[in-house]
Amino acid sequence: MAEARVRGAFYALAGGPPAFKGAAEARYEALAVGREVRGVYVVPEAVFDRPGPWGAAVEAVGPDGRTAWTNLGFAVLERHLAPGLGAPAPAVASPTADSAGGLGAVCTHEPPCDLHRVSVAGALGALCELDKLEQAQGMGQDRSRSPGKQPPEGL
Numbered sequence: 001m002a003e004a005r006v007r008g009a010f011y012a013l014a015g016g017p018p019a020f021k022g023a024a025e026a027r028y029e030a031l032a033v034g035r036e037v038r039g040v041y042v043v044p045e046a047v048f049d050r051p052g053p054w055g056a057a058v059e060a061v062g063p064d065g066r067t068a069w070t071n072l073g074f075a076v077l078e079r080h081l082a083p084g085l086g087a088p089a090p091a092v093a094s095p096t097a098d099s100a101g102g103l104g105a106v107c108t109h110e111p112p113c114d115l116h117r118v119s120v121a122g123a124l125g126a127l128c129e130l131d132k133l134e135q136a137q138g139m140g141q142d143r144s145r146s147p148g149k150q151p152p153e154g155l
């Protein structure tokens with residue numbers, strides 16, 4: 001439902017009674033899921049100033065004025081479990097066509113696609129070598145502005 005007014009309030013739950021830390025209006029973001037358009041409500045910014053258990057109280061007011069509430073709990077971690085924005089990609093020894101089980105074990109495309117010749121770690125290593133080579137030749141460039149440069153074939 002895109003027309004609801006949704007607001008979230010955030011509470012730190014560690015060490016005593018819930019401590020109110022802020023509230024914000026959420027905005028609706030439409031998402032296309034296949035041909036269906038759905039959406040999520042997104043709080044543009046929330047500051048979680050300490051790790052530990054947190055809670056959110058969410059209020060939604062529909063276009064007809066009916067109101068619904070829900071509470072949810074979540075953990076704020078000291079560090080991201082996934083790489084953060086701008087962090088290097090993890091060099092994972094992902095399975096390739098040469099791994100046990102062969103291409104059929106790593107690709108669900110029919111016929112199998114051509115993207116499994118090197119592992120993620122191998123491709124990242126090749127990109128690092130390419131960067132070193134360019135720097136040695138004084139050709140270092142911002143990769144994001146270099147549409148001609150592509151990851152090595154097989155990635």
Ligand SMILES: [Zn+2]
Binds near residue numbers: 106114115
């Ligand atoms: Zn594939």
